[in-house]
Amino acid sequence: MSYVFISIKDIESANYKWIDARFSLKDPGEGKRKYEEAHVKNAVHWDLNDDLSNLHEPGGRQPLPRKDELVELFESSGLELDDKIIVYDDGGSPFATRAWWILQYAGFKHAYILLEGFEEVKAAGIPIDSDKPQVERTTVTPNWNESIYASRQYVEETVEGERDNTLIDARAAIRYRGETEPLDRIAGHIPGALNFDWEQLKENNVYRLDKQLQEQLGEIVDDKKEVTVYCGSGVTATPLYAMLAHHGYDNIRLYVGSYSDWVSKEDAPVGVINPQ
Known part of the structure; x- marks a missing residue:
């Protein structure tokens, strides 16, 4: 872990x-x-x-x-x-x-x-x-880790079957299924994506670290698999990324643009789940 x-x-x-x-x-x-x-x-x-x-x-x-x-x-x-x-x-x-x-x-x-x-x-x-801290400026040369970043092209290649990569949508199930979309131009999800609502990760405003949650994550994706998480805007997917990392998943990426970026292209394919 x-x-x-x-x-x-x-x-x-x-x-x-x-x-x-x-x-x-x-x-x-x-x-x-x-x-x-x-x-x-x-x-x-x-x-x-x-x-x-x-x-x-x-x-x-x-x-x-x-x-x-x-x-x-x-x-x-x-x-x-x-x-x-x-x-x-x-x-x-x-x-x-x-x-x-x-x-x-x-x-x-x-x-x-x-x-x-x-x-x-x-x-x-x-x-x-409440004081504004007196910060001593530093010099930083980042070691950018591109292996945790998913570009739009990377996700497109996943959708097209060119990458063995599991997409996980961190939004609420009702948005994932395409029943409603309050923010983006079209409802649905990136084709092939699975769903794990990030709200399940917490209880009483504290993130859960219990065995049951670990098992729930394991039911969605194997920890040996490559995983890319996304949400609507690239914000609420980060708790899911962090929780997967906490539980030992070491091949995770974040699609920062997420669904709002995906549907910005008029011809982007979208998946929906019709209620039975």
């Missing part, structure tokens, strides 16, 4: 750098406001829209920032590749996992996702303040 998630009770020293990734899809300014009110002492804030996405780029609703933009984010946050890093949000959200995946992509090997949310952090007595 890989070490992806960390619990407050397992934090044994102060030798971590903290990233606050709180955000709200319903209120995009909420995460910044919460951070300004209180955060883990010396934590930096990474905003989903401003830091973990480049909304001006093509490639779905939450496109990945350019590599030079990510390097600037790392350096201005005072990070180094060997740092021990903890990323947190409000608990059981996909924002810390998105930040964590980006750190994995860049080659940070000691980054962890906090199981609990910020309120539990406060209750545990970890130092909290």
Whole structure:
């Protein structure tokens, strides 16, 4: 089992750098406001829209920032590749996992996702303040890990049968089946994809690490198989990516553009499941 998630009770020293990734899809300014009110002492804030996405780029609703933009984010946050890093949000959200995946992509090997949310952090007595940290800028040369990134072409080759790769759709089953689509231009899923709703990964806003969940994941895909996860925008698939990694799946990719990128092409094939 890989070490992806960390619990407050397992934090044994102060030798971590903290990233606050709180955000709200319903209120995009909420995460910044919460951070300004209180955060883990010396934590930096990474905003989903401003830091973990480049909304001006093509490639779905939450496109990945350019590599030079990510390097600037790392350096201005005072990070180094060997740092021990903890990323947190409000608990059981996909924002810390998105930040964590980006750190994995860049080659940070000691980054962890906090199981609990910020309120539990406060209750545990970890130092909290509202001051903007004085960050000492660093120089970072990422070791980009392209083996965890799935391009649109990669997914197209999977759909066409040119790759032995299992696609897993992390959205709710009703969207996967094509019964409704509140955000993208056409309902359905990428042809051939299986479905595992990311909401199953958590309980009471804490990610589950129990044996039953591991067995549920094993029913979807074998841990020896190559897996590519996606969702609507490349955000809520990251908890599924992280959970698979935690349980020892070591051949996983994230289709960052996800379904919103897939259906941006008019002639993209779409699968639907008609109710019986």
